[in-house]
Amino acid sequence: MTLLRHTSKEIKDRSALTINPAKTCQPVGAMYAALGIHGCLPHSHGSQGCCSYHRSMLTRHYKEPVYAGTSSFTEGASVFGGQANLLQAFQNIFEIYDPDVVAVHSTCLSETIGDDMPQIADKAVKEGKVPEGKVVVTASTPSYVGSHVTGFANMVQGMVKGLATKKDKKNGKINVIPGFVEPSDMGEIKRLCKLMDVPIILFPDTDGVLNGPLTGKHKMFPDGGVTVEELRDTANSMGTLALGEWGSSLAAKYLDSTHKVPCQILGLPLGLTATDSFIDALRKMAGKSVPAEISFERGQLVDVMKDYHQYLYRRKVALAGDPDQLIALTEFLVSLDMIPAHIVTGTPGKKFEERIREITKDVPYKVNVKVEGDMFMLHQWIKNDPVDLLIGNTYMKYIARDEDIPLVRHGLPILDRVGHQYFPTVGYKGGLRLLEKILDAILTRKDRDDPETSFELAL
Amino acid sequence: MPTKKAMTPAEVKEEILRRYPTKVARKRDKQFLVHEGPEAMQTKDIQANVRTIPGIITQRGCTYAGCKGVILGPTRDIVNITHGPIGCGFYSWLTRRNQTDASAPDAANYMTYCFSTDMTEHDIVFGGMNKLRQAVQEAYDLFKPRAIAIFSTCPVGLIGDDVHAVAREMKEKLNAIDPNHKVNIFAFSCEGYKGVSQSAGHHIANNQIFTHVVGEEMKRPEGKYLINMLGEYNIGGDAFEIERILDKCGITLNSSFSGNSTYEQFARAGVADLNCVMCHRSINYVADMMETKWGIPWIKVNFIGAKSTAKSLRKIAQYFGDKQLIDRVEEVIAEEMKNVDATLADVKPRTTGKTAMLFVGGSRAHHYQDLFKELGMRSIGAGYEFAHRDDYEGRRVIPDIKVDADSRNIEELHIEQDPANYNPRKTDEELKQLEAAGFEFKEYAGLIPDMDKDTLIIDDINSWETEKLIEIMKPDIFCAGIKEKYAVEKLGVPLKQLHNYDMGGPYAGFKGAMNYYLEIDRLVNSKIWSYLEAPWDKEPELSATYVG
Secondary structure (H helix, E strand, C coil): CCCCCCCCCCCCCCCCCEECECCCCHHHHHHHHHCCECCEEEEEECCHHHHHHHHHHHHHHHCCCCCCEECCCCHHHHHHCCHHHHHHHHHHHHHHCCCCEEEEEECHHHHHHCCCHHHHHHHHHHCCCCCCCCEEEEECCCCCCCCHHHHHHHHHHHHHHHHCCCCCCCCCCEEEECCCCCHHHHHHHHHHHHHCCCCEEECCCCCCCCCCCCCCCCCCCCCCCECHHHHHHHHHCCEEEEECHHHHHHHHHHHHHHHCCCEEEECCCECHHHHHHHHHHHHHHHCCCCCHHHHHHHHHHHHHHHHCHHHHCCCEEEEEECHHHHHHHHHHHHHCCCEEEEEEECCCCHHHHHHHHHHCCCCCCCCEEEECCEHHHHHHHHHHCCCCEEEECHHHHHHHHHHCCCEEECCCCCCCCCCCCCCCCEHHHHHHHHHHHHHHHHHHHHHHHCCHHHCCCCC | CCCCCCCCHHHHHHHHHCCCCHHHHHHHHHCEEECCCHHHHCCCCCCCCCCCCCCCCECCCCHHHHHHHHHHCCECCEEEEEECCHHHHHHCCCCCCECCCCCCCCCCCCCCCCEECCCCHHHHHHCCHHHHHHHHHHHHHHHCCCEEEEEECHHHHHHCCCHHHHHHHHHHHHHHHCCCCCCEEEEECCCHHHCCCHHHHHHHHHHHHHHHCCCCCCCCCCCCEEEEEEEECCECCHHHHHHHHHHHHCEEEEEEEECCECHHHHHCHHHCCEEEECCHHHHHHHHHHHHHHHCCCEEECCCECHHHHHHHHHHHHHHHCCHHHHHHHHHHHHHHHHHHHHHHHHHHHHHCCCEEEEEECCCHHHHHHHHHHHCCCEEEEEEECCCCHHHHHCHHHHHHCCCCHHHHCCCCCCCCCCCCCCCCCCCHHHHHHHHHCCCCCCCCCCCHHHCCCCCEEECCCEHHHHHHHHHHHCCCEEEECHHHHHHHHHCCCCEEECCCHHHCCCCEHHHHHHHHHHHHHHHHCCHHHHCCCCHHHHCCCCCCCCCC
16 A cells, blocks of 8 residues: 555656645745744734644744744735734734744735735834834745745845844954754854854854753743844854855845845855865855864764765665755765765756756766656656655655655654754764764665675674 | 742633733633633623734634645545645645545545645736646546545635636536546635634535535445534544444444545435534534435534543434444443443543643534543633634524624525435434433534633633643643644643644544543653753752862
8 A cells, every 4th residue: 555656657747736845835934034033033924824834834843832923814904905914913922922023924915915014014113013122024925936945045134134234343253144954053053163263143043942942941032043133243244154045145145235244155064075165165254274173073974984885885866855955965965976866846946957967967877857846756756767765854754655765854844753953964963964864774774675694794 | 938829710811811912901801711600601702713813823723724624634535736825735735634544455545645736926927727727637637536626825816816617617628528537626715814713714615515515426325324424534543433433333434524534425425314513613514504405413422532432322322213223332332431441440540630721723622621521630721723602602602693704704505405305314203302302403512511610711822821821720731732732841731732632542432532541641640741950950059069
C-alpha cells in the first residue's frame, strides 16, 4: 500500500495545477522574520485563518509558542477596507500585550483590496494608538507573489526601512543578515563572529526566541531577538554581509543605497566552501585575522569528508526546498563528490537554475532542475531515475516511504523530528552535523541491505 | 508564606477583564460567564459566533479552514483543489489527523496530496477562471477521479472568479468526453473572510455537499440497522473504534460525515434509518436537511467516554426497538466495560480530585468532560472556539438567536420533501412512544447544563485569558490546540491537544477511553514538571564556600 499511489511514472506537462508544493506563501516568512525582533508581536493584516495557519506551522516546526495578532477581516472589512480593523488592532495590542514593536505584514486579501499599511500605521501614530516609544514596522507581502522566502526578505527589508537611522558617526559594527535559517544557525553565526572578534548586528535573530527553555516562568516576549536600537543603528555600520541572496539581499541593498552601508551578498554559509567564503568575507570586511579555533573546526570537517568519502562518492541525491538552502546544499554535495540529481524549488527566480548549473557543471550527470516545480514532479523524476538519498522537509517522508529511500530532513517545515532548533547546519560545526546526518542515513541503509556474508563491523 | 485566599470565579473574571480597553471588556463580558448553578443559568445568555476583536490573539481560524480542512478534508477519494495563492492549500495539507483506510488495492486516496491553482499576480489582475478550468482538466487527465471539489480562498471572491460556473462547465464537458466515467464537480464559496470563524465554512460545506452529492444514490445497502455518523472526523482513528463497536453490535454504518469517508458514502446518506450527530456544531445543518427531505430523524450521540458510548449505543438500540439488538448491545457493553473498568481502577486513584480546563473548537470541549468525570477529575472551565449559542445553552435557544450581518452571509437552503423518496422512518405514534420513554430527537442541551456551579464558560478564549486563567486557577491539565500548547506548557501545565490528540488516540469508544485514561495519567503525573527549577534556583544562598 503506497501513500502517493496516484503519482505515475509517466510525466505529463502541467501548466495550471500545482501538486504537493515545494513552497508556501509570503506571510509565514514575514511572521518568522518578525519573531527575530526583540519584544515584537507580528501582526497579520487579513483573515484570521492566515494568522492561524502561520502560527500553527511555525509552532509545529519549533515546538515553541508563536504569538501573532490578526486584523480578523470579515466580509465588511473586505469590502470597505481594513483600516478600521488595523487601527483597532494597534490599540488593543499595545494595551493588552504591550510589545515594543508590532510588525505588520499583509496577506493576499488586504493586498487585493489595496490597503495602504504604512498610511494606516501613520494614522495610528497620529491618533495616539501607538504609545510613546513603541514602534510599528510594515511589509507588503502578497501571497500571490513569490513564496515564504520572499515574505521573509520583505519583512527584513521592512525592519531597516522603518527603523534604520543615520547618525554622523560609524558604529564600528558589521550588519549580518543570516538569511532564512534556523535559530540555531543564527546562534552559530553569532558564535563565529565572536570568535573572529567582529562586533555585529545580526538581524533578524530568532535565537533565544524560538528555542527557549522550560522553567515554569513564561515570557510572552523572550530575551532573544535583535533590538529596536540595534535596527536603528544598522544605518551606521561599516558594511553588511547578506547571507543568501533570496532571503537577505533586499535589506542589504536598501541599506547600501539609502544609507551608504556597502553590502556584500554571499550564499548561506552551509557546507565547507560556502562557510569558507563567509569567513573570508568577514575577515576582509572587518580587517581581522581568522583565529586558530576556526581553522581547527574547518580542519575537522575536512578530515571527516576525507574519512568517509568512499560512502559518499557518486551517490545520487534528490532535493526540494528553498533557493538559498538548495544552492548551498548543492555546493556541499558537489564538494563531497555526490551527485545532486534532481532539484526542485517552488520559489520563483530564473537565477536559481543558472546558479545550480554553474555549481554542477562538472558533475558527471545531467542534473534535473525545476524552478517553480513541485514535489509531485520531483517524485516522478525519482520514479524514472532512482536516487540514494532525499534531502528536504517533512513532506518528503511520503516519497521516502513509498520509494524506500532514506531522507535527511532539512528546511521548512520539519514537523516530526527535533534538532533544527538547537543544532545548526551552518558553519563548519553545522557542516559536520549535516555530514553526520547524511552518513547516518546512507550507512544505516547499507547495514540494513548488506547481505549477511558481507555485513561489516567497521565502516 | 501565607497562602493567598483563592479568588472566587467572579473575581477571576474581573481580574482578567480589567486589562482590556473599555470596548473590548464590554464585549468579552458577554462571552465570559460564571456558572451560577442550573437554575440561574436558565436565564443567562452567552454571546457566541460573533466577530473576534482585531488584535486579540485568538484560537480561531477561517471559513476556508472549516470548509476544506474540517468537513471535506477527511474524504479520501475527492480531488480537492484549492483555488488561490499557494498558502491555503499548503497549510491544509495533511495537517489534520484524519485517518483513512484506503487499504483496498484499487481504492483512491488523494488525502496525501495537496492540489492548488497557485494563483499569481497575473491571475489576480486578469482573473483566475482560465487557470482553474485548466487545473480541473489536468486533475481529471491525471487521476480520473470520482469527484473534484473546488475551494475558494480570499482573493477569489474579491476578483469575482465564478468558481461555480467553472465547476458546472467542466462537469458537463468532462462527462461528455467519457460517458463511461462519471465525474462530479462542485465548488465552495468558502473565502476566509466569509464568516467569523471556521463555523461559516462548516455550514457552506454542508450546503454544497447536500446540494451536489447527498441523495445521488438511493439504493439501500445491506444491513438491518443502517445509521449515518455525522460530525466524526476520525482523528487518531476514532471512527475506526466506533465502527468496530457498531459492527460488533450488528449496526451498519451507512455513511460517515466525514471521517474515513468516501464520495459514495455521501451520495447514499439519504437511505439511512437514523442520523447520529457527534459534533453538533459542524454538521447539524445536514442532519436537519436530511430529516426534512427524506424523513430521517436525528439524535445527538457522544462516543467520547465509556459511559457516554454505552449510553449512545443504548439510545440507538432503543430507537430501533428490536429486542435482539437491545440484548446484543448490552452484551457488548458488558464485555467491553470489563477492560475499561480494570484500566480505570488502576488509573483513577492517581487522577481523582485533579482539575481540567477545555477550550477547543466545537463539541470536544463538551464531550471530553465525560472522560474527565470518569477519571474523577473536575472540569473547572470550558468553552468553544467557533460555537453558536445553542452549543452552550441548548437548541431551545435557536429561535431567539439574533441573525447578524455575519450570519446572514451564509446561505440557508430551503429544503422540501423529496416526493419520490420521502419516507418517515417512524410513524408519529412510534415517535411519541419513544419520546414518552424519555427519548429525545433533534435535541442537544448544550454544554452549560453539564457544568458545575462556580465553573467558567468562555467563548472564543484568547491567549491573554488563557495565561491568566492558568496563573490564577492552576488547573492540572489544559486542553486546547497546537497554537496554545507550548505557551501553556511553558507555564508548567501540561496541555492535551484535542484537535490532533498529540498524535495519540483513538480516544472514542471503549478502547479510546482506556487510551485516554492512560494518557491523562501520563500527563498529570509526569516527572517532567518536577525538573523546572535547577537546584541553585531552589537554594540560591551559598551555605559554605570552597573558594580559598
